[in-house]
Amino acid sequence: MNGKDKISVIIPCYNVQKYIMRCFDSIYSQTYGFENLEVILIDDLSTDNTWSILESLQRQYPEKVISLKIQKKGKCGGARNLGMDICTGKYIAFVDADDYVHPDMLRVLHDRMTEDDYDVAQCGVSCFKEAKPNVLEASDYEIQRLDLDNVDNRKNLIIGLTGFTNVTAWAKLYSTKFIREHNLRFVEDVYYEHTHFSMLCVLLAKKYCKVQSTLYYYFENTGGIIRSEISNAKIRDAKIIMDHIRRAIQSRKAELGNVIEQCHCEIQSFLLWHQYLESYNRIENFLKKELDICKEEFLNSEPDIFNNPYVRLFSDDAVLKRMSKLRATAKKMDNVCFLDNAIHICLGIHDKDGNYSVWAGTTMQSIVENTKAPIVFHILHDDTLNEMNKNKLSLIADNSGNGIEFHHFNPDIFGSLADSMNRFTIGTMFRIMLPDIMPDLKKIIYLDSDLFVNTDIEELWNLNIDNYCLAAAQDCSTIRNWGTPYAVAAGQTTRDRYFNAGVLCMNLDNIRKNGSLFQQVMDYLNDNPRTWLPDQDALNSIFSGETLLIDEKWNYFIDEARKNNEKAEKKIYHYAATLLMLHTNNEIDRAYYFTILRTPWGEQMEDGLLCNxxxxxxxxxxxxxxxxxxxxxxxxxxxxxxxxxxxxxxxxxxxxxxxxxxxxxxxxxxxxxxxxxxxxxxxxxxxxxxxxxxxxxxxxxxxxxxxxxxxxxxxxxxxxxxx
Structure with missing residues (x-):
């Protein structure tokens, strides 16, 4: 030792002969100094050559490596508890045997821990599938220093535990004093033991630190302990772990003080996610009977869940729709009834940098969480929509029991217009193709991708527009005289009739009667090159007398809500190129943020949005x-x-x-x-x-x-x- 604090690194091992040396080498190479570590390797009754490797490591490094074979199989929980019992370090880190850690991980986390006597320090996580991860230099240690006497900080941490990389025991450094003072233990002989441990840490900690840099690399091992088998036992274990958490909270009331009352909704939402919703999301093949039991047990344990503001539409109909295989079943049976009775919604995506799809996905997520009626999403896109984002969009529809169809076309049909769109994406032009791309549809709702739909969109769908081509809300900046669009200045429509095209209910039959919408818009843009709101001005000019103006709640600009610090209402909030801002302390922005976290992009977006x-x-x-x-x-x-x-x-x-x-x-x-x-x-x-x-x-x-x-x-x- 050279005067530095000792760190105990506890590594549970089960059938990891292919990976353990990769993991150990990353620990040995720590810039904190291997001489300042105590590496505890615990074999959980492996059936391969793992134990022999662990024995050889102890022989090679007798002063720094302890290798133990557990006597009774207890999964990772039992191994970690044994490690905590015998460790002598001032700090403890848990590492899975098939994972890899950045050379600077322990040094960075230790430096952060000692800055202000933190109980836990956490770092960023990246996944890898290859033999070794692509490790980048960690040059920027952005930090969130969280004083958990601030209730909002603790609430955000609890809600964050719905993310996979936040709820794990690894990628963190713990104060040994904190763990032993609170007698923190892992539940043994069950899966998801880290969920219980992480929740108690967040509830009991006084100071918590998050380092944004990616310093831990999670190996997506299809043969690993969580991913190797698909079994009903894993669904049952989720319930067992949640019951352990409930009992721990009750038994620790004196320790926790008023934390339970202050964070009741957040704790309950955590329990809902991990006991019920995640059981379906993670395990693809399970018996419906198991899901019904899981649901019944959760409702028995949390009868007031319907009063929780984080939980929307948790009714029988919504759950059955969200958790069923409606779309797949309908396709197999060639059941066109689903499509005939569905709400048809279109979004246009031009995603040249791969970062635009998340906003379209968030719009979809907000819709399915607020609408019970069946939906078919139509995604108009060009070659810029990659397969990964396409799959994530499909996941939102599939998980909610709704349909999704992708319509690809070449944007070259717009000619040189694509180069003159300025601050607008060419994706906004895709909507003028709808009457041609979907000749069999009579009606569709078009939505921009920067919307937060905080209402049941079925009400908009049910508007009677038989005598109109479009239904749209007035453009708020125009009617408030904040600006004068070209179409108004040119006398093509009036200020009070000018609408925003971000939300449109379109009568496709009536539009087709007027001829090709695509050709009409292109002719308009050729004749009016000075317009800076291309298709919006064109649509206002073409349909000036054929548009039903509807309530502003269907297209309400977020800036208006922020200026007046309005509460979240049953509206469609339009961000209109305005970024999500969490520092506004506006509940609409917070609701939008949590909706993003519930999308398949949630984990990768979480820290970036907070840091911004x-x-x-x-x-x-x-x-x-x-x-x-x-x-x-x-x-x-x-x-x-x-x-x-x-x-x-x-x-x-x-x-x-x-x-x-x-x-x-x-x-x-x-x-x-x-x-x-x-x-x-x-x-x-x-x-x-x-x-x-x-x-x-x-x-x-x-x-x-x-x-x-x-x-x-x-x-x-x-x-x-x-x-």
Whole structure:
């Protein structure tokens, strides 16, 4: 030892002769120093050559490796408990024998643990299937430091335990003192023992740290302990583990204090996910009888589940629809009744970087969670939709008992238009193809992919539009005079009739009677090249007198809800190129975020979304603190630079300056800029057509010292950056 804290690494082993050396080598190569480790290898009565390998490792490293053979098979829980009983390290890490750890994992987690005496430190996880993972240099250790006296922090951790990589025992470093003071143990001889252990850690911990870097590599081993067999026992074990958690919570009431009451809904949602919903999601082949028993037992244990705000539509009809094989059965029986009675919904996807499909998937997820009627999703796409994202979209439909059809076409039919779409994706143009691509459909709902459908969409579907071509809601920015679309300025429609095309109920029969919609839109765009809302302006012009205007609840802009801090209502919320922001403290954004987590992209999106929002808060408060220190100094001259917009005016208001009397420049040249300690520029990011920041930097000014960007220190409702 060299003065460093000892870390005990506990590795349960069962029939891992092919993988154990790969795992051990990654432990041996830790930059924390193998000499500072105690590696405990526990064989759970393997039937292959695993034990011989463990014995040889102990002979080779007698001071650092302990190899034990468990006397009674107890699955991973029994092995880990034995390891905890004999370990002597100040900290404990659990590693599965077929996994791999980053060379810096223990060093990074130990450094974080010792910063503020954390009980648990957790790192990011990546999966691999090859002989060895692709290990990248971990150069950026973004950190979430969570004081669990803050109830919201604990609630978020509990909800996060529905993610596979969060609920595991590995990829974490634990304080041995914390584990022993609370007598934390694994349940033995059952699967999912880590679920019980992780839940108690989150409930009992005072301080919890999450390192965003990927430092643990999970091997997707089809022969592993969880994945090797498909059996009803695994469904039963999920119930057993949840009952252990319930009993532990009851027996530890004194220890937990008011945590149980404060986090009741989150704990209950965790139990629902792991005992009932995950039982189906993880195990593909099971008897319906087992599911019914599982459901009945859960409802007996949690009779007030219907009052839980996290749980929506947990009725018999919804469960049967979500958990049945309706779509597969209908196809096998050639039962067209399903399609005839279904709501048909279309989304267009152009996904050039592979990151767009998640938003379409989240729109779908929000629909199936709020709508009982059968649905057929129609996905219009080009070659940019990859197979992985296609499979995930299909999973959302399949898991909810709904249908999905993919319609591929070549966007080259739009010609040079694709290159002139500016900030809009060519995917928005796909909707004009609907009458041609689906000649047998009479009606369809088209939806943009940046929607959160927080209502039953069947009500929109049932609108009578027999005498119309479209039903759509007015565009809120247009009717509030925030902007004038080209079609309104050109007199092609009126301001009060201009609609937003992000949500459309389309009467395809009536549209076809007017001729080819595709050709009409293309002709419009050729004749009106100045439009910057391409097909939206075209649709408004073509169907000006043939559109039923409907309530704004069917297409309600999220900015409106945020500005007024509105509660979540039965509406379709349109993010309209506005990013999800968790720092708004708005319950609509939170509900949208949790919907994303319930999609097949949930685990990969979770940390990124949280980090983006936390990063914006840190940046804004840091800039604001620096600016106020500067602005309150004596003899400081504030110069405002940029066009007369909301961010400039709000910056003046924040700094108690009057627009008519303060020093303000709409344009500046490099030779007009003063560079001294007493002059501070307050500049809008779009000053001088976006060149203002470069002009200031070239004059020798430093961002955050001699000049401050309004969008960085203002709240987003005042003209600040969203993220």
């Amino acid at each position: 929002s936390m990063g914006r808060i840190v940046d804004r408060t840091g800039m604001l603190e620096k600016l106020l220190k500067k602005a309150t100094q004596n003899n400081v001259r504030l110069v405002f630079y940029g066009g007369e917009n909301s961010s400039i005016r709000n910056a003046m208001r924040l700094l108690n300056r009057n627009f008519d009397s303060c020093e303000w420049h709409e344009h500046l040249k490099k030779n007009e800029i003063i560079c001294d300690d007493n002059t501070v520029y307050i500049v809008s990011a779009d000053a001088d057509d976006g060149n203002g920041l470069e002009i200031l930097a070239n004059a020798g000014l430093e961002n955050g010292e001699n000049y401050f960007i309004t969008q960085r220190f203002l709240h987003y409702t005042e003209g600040g950056f969203a993220l």
